[in-house]
Amino acid sequence: MxxxxxxxxxxxxxxxxxxxxxxxxxxxxxxxxxGVINLGVEGAMLVGALAGTLGGFAGGPWVGVIAxxxxxxxxxxxxxxxxxxxxxxxxxxxxxxxxGAVGVTGIxxxxxxxxxxxGLDLETFPSVSVPLLHRIPxxxxxxxxxxxxxxxxxxxxxxxxxxxxxxxxxLALRAVGESPEAARAAGISVRSVQLVATVVGGVxxxxxxxxxxxxxxxxxxxxxxxxxxxxAIAIVVLGRWHPMGVLAAALFxxxxxxLQFLFQAMGFDVPYQLFLMLPYLLALAALTGVVGKARxxxxxxxxxxxx
Amino acid sequence: xxxxxxxxxxIAAVLGGLGLLAIGLVAAGYDPGAAFGALFxxxxxxxxAFSSATLPRSVPLIILGLGFAxxxxxxxxxxxxxxxFLVGAIAATWLGGMMGxxxxxxxxxxxxxxxxxxxxxxIAIPVLLRLRFGVLEVISTxxxxxxxxxxxxxxVQGPLQEAKGIYPQxxxxxxxxxxxxxxxxxxxxxxFLALALxxxxxxxxxxxxxxxxxxxxxxxxKAAHLVGRISxxxxxxVSLLVSGAIAGLAGGVEVTGVTYALFQNLSPGYGFTAIAxxxxxRGHPLGIVAAGxxxxxxxxxxxxxxxxxxxxxxxxxxxxxxxxxxxxxADATLRRRPTPAAAx
Numbered sequence: 001m002x003x004x005x006x007x008x009x010x011x012x013x014x015x016x017x018x019x020x021x022x023x024x025x026x027x028x029x030x031x032x033x034x035g036v037i038n039l040g041v042e043g044a045m046l047v048g049a050l051a052g053t054l055g056g057f058a059g060g061p062w063v064g065v066i067a068x069x070x071x072x073x074x075x076x077x078x079x080x081x082x083x084x085x086x087x088x089x090x091x092x093x094x095x096x097x098x099x100g101a102v103g104v105t106g107i108x109x110x111x112x113x114x115x116x117x118x119g120l121d122l123e124t125f126p127s128v129s130v131p132l133l134h135r136i137p138x139x140x141x142x143x144x145x146x147x148x149x150x151x152x153x154x155x156x157x158x159x160x161x162x163x164x165x166x167x168x169x170x171l172a173l174r175a176v177g178e179s180p181e182a183a184r185a186a187g188i189s190v191r192s193v194q195l196v197a198t199v200v201g202g203v204x205x206x207x208x209x210x211x212x213x214x215x216x217x218x219x220x221x222x223x224x225x226x227x228x229x230x231x232a233i234a235i236v237v238l239g240r241w242h243p244m245g246v247l248a249a250a251l252f253x254x255x256x257x258x259l260q261f262l263f264q265a266m267g268f269d270v271p272y273q274l275f276l277m278l279p280y281l282l283a284l285a286a287l288t289g290v291v292g293k294a295r296x297x298x299x300x301x302x303x304x305x306x307x
Numbered sequence: 308x309x310x311x312x313x314x315x316x317x318i319a320a321v322l323g324g325l326g327l328l329a330i331g332l333v334a335a336g337y338d339p340g341a342a343f344g345a346l347f348x349x350x351x352x353x354x355x356a357f358s359s360a361t362l363p364r365s366v367p368l369i370i371l372g373l374g375f376a377x378x379x380x381x382x383x384x385x386x387x388x389x390x391x392f393l394v395g396a397i398a399a400t401w402l403g404g405m406m407g408x409x410x411x412x413x414x415x416x417x418x419x420x421x422x423x424x425x426x427x428x429x430i431a432i433p434v435l436l437r438l439r440f441g442v443l444e445v446i447s448t449x450x451x452x453x454x455x456x457x458x459x460x461x462x463v464q465g466p467l468q469e470a471k472g473i474y475p476q477x478x479x480x481x482x483x484x485x486x487x488x489x490x491x492x493x494x495x496x497x498x499f500l501a502l503a504l505x506x507x508x509x510x511x512x513x514x515x516x517x518x519x520x521x522x523x524x525x526x527x528x529k530a531a532h533l534v535g536r537i538s539x540x541x542x543x544x545v546s547l548l549v550s551g552a553i554a555g556l557a558g559g560v561e562v563t564g565v566t567y568a569l570f571q572n573l574s575p576g577y578g579f580t581a582i583a584x585x586x587x588x589r590g591h592p593l594g595i596v597a598a599g600x601x602x603x604x605x606x607x608x609x610x611x612x613x614x615x616x617x618x619x620x621x622x623x624x625x626x627x628x629x630x631x632x633x634x635x636x637a638d639a640t641l642r643r644r645p646t647p648a649a650a651x
Contacts, residue, residue: 104625
């Protein structure tokens with residue numbers, strides 16, 4: 001019965017590690033569907049993580065989540081103003097936003113907590129059990145005994161899929177991402193759609209950062225997102241810009257991060273750095289295998305000239 | 308194009324970055340006067356500060372900035388300079404450890420060549436993925452940065468760890484593989500090597516057909532292909548490989564000229580700062596020297612700022628980010644596309 005506990009622990013760890021990725025990747029899915037690629041999603045996660053920590057200390061985990069959502073939204077608003085309104089290069093603007101987020105969070109974090117850091121007494125989200133289901137062997141612990149933010153992320157994935165493919169607004173969003181000219185001719189304000197999609201995407205990335213702190217690590221550290229935002233971008237490609245595909249891809253990457261736990265539990269002695277590399281290598285492999293077959297929004301990353 | 312306008316805008320961008328940092332510091336409750344005082348003293352306060360803190364820190368920025376610029380002018384974005392720098396440093400540490408008893412005129416070129424090869428091999432993966440599978444080099448080079456960081460960590464706790472086996476760092480490299488130093492300072496040969504590379508790059512872009520073609524595919528790949536009969540794919544591959552090789556060299560120069568050993572956090576984000584350097588210079592070789600020294604001064608001053616005024620050194624990232632953004636905005640508003648069309 002030993003392996004049941006190990007496998008159950010692995011599934012739980014995979015879901016836990018996958019949740020911040022899922023939030024960020026769902027946000028980026030929305031953004032990219034409008035034809036905007038936001039590399040600042042890494043920065044939005046980072047400011048979300050810090051705002052989540054500060055808000056969590058001030059008023060508990062839910063206040064932290066709201067603060068993180070706001071911070072992620074503001075970071076992406078800055079990106080949106082520069083890249084969409086002023087039409088600066090999206091890739092470099094996104095990189096700059098991430099760089100700026102590292103600096104800003106560094107200053108604020110030191111100011112708020114000194115050089116010693118906040119310690120570990122931050123109140124985090126408790127795990128909530130779904131009655132009966134959480135007793136399912138192996139899967140129950142991982143899927144039905146999780147913090148509220150995990151369940152919420154899955155609901156958001158479903159809602160986003162419905163929104164993108166079943167509503168008029170979703171149609172407008174996809175039209176903007178596929179052919180801005182046609183969308184404009186149909187009376188859609190391309191820039192407004194892209195602005196909203198980018199800011200809302202940043203809100204989700206901010207919540208992803210808060211998830212990292214409030215449902216996983218329990219404290220903030222400088223540069224703690226460590227490229228998760230970039231992995232989220234790979235997840236969007238792997239999930240083929242579909243929220244349900246993104247959900248599966250995020251779980252897959254969560255599993256990759258959790259392999260370390262599995263191998264240690266099984267007693268294999270493998271250098272831990274190999275596990276640190278794994279998600280990034282998998283992201284590369286995913287991009288390689290998928291790019292030929294899946295096609296993103298046709299106008300992705302192209303600055304639109306609105307006359 | 309009016310070159311002085313460009314220079315003035317670049318200066319305005321840096322001042323804007325510093326100004327926003329000042330506002331941020333005031334908002335966070337720090338004393339900006341003390342902060343900027345420490346920043347200035349740490350960078351320019353004395354000949355020693357300038358020659359031993361500012362200039363050595365400008366070396367990796369100039370070399371990495373040049374590496375970024377070479378790809379950028381051909382319309383490719385190599386955001387992986389940080390990773391190529393690190394694998395270059397690994398190669399230099401490994402080779403440098405074996406150079407005991409070898410004359411320096413042999414040891415130094417061997418070690419630096421190793422770092423060049425390592426950098427080129429590291430970027431060969433994204434080049435292959437781009438040409439064969441159409442994977443954007445922006446994301447692949449970026450992802451490999453994290454792999455390189457983990458690789459450094461693996462090396463200094465594994466094959467390259469010091470013989471004593473206590474700290475996660477390598478043994479110092481053999482003396483013959485260390486770069487000569489200007490007397491009384493910590494300024495090493497790498498600075499002059501960087502200047503020589505800059506000269507070579509200027510020659511490449513302004514006097515050779517290859518450089519002209521690279522610029523041509525950066526400005527318009529389709530036109531270059533149709534009118535100039537240029538093979539865009541292979542030229543892009545060459546410029547990315549050169550870009551990675553140069554970034555690897557920067558890592559080798561850092562190990563042989565400054566640290567003499569490998570450890571984690573070897574680079575305080577030089578690879579990313581170098582992007583700001585190259586953009587500020589708009590890819591122009593001489594501009595890269597000026598911007599590299601300026602940002603080297605910021606890095607040097609940031610250390611002093613953290614020591615004397617208690618402000619985290621990462622604060623200078625704000626300056627870099629704002630500088631990049633102002634340059635982008637200035638160019639975008641003038642309707643002159645800052646990025647060559649093939650960049651994405």
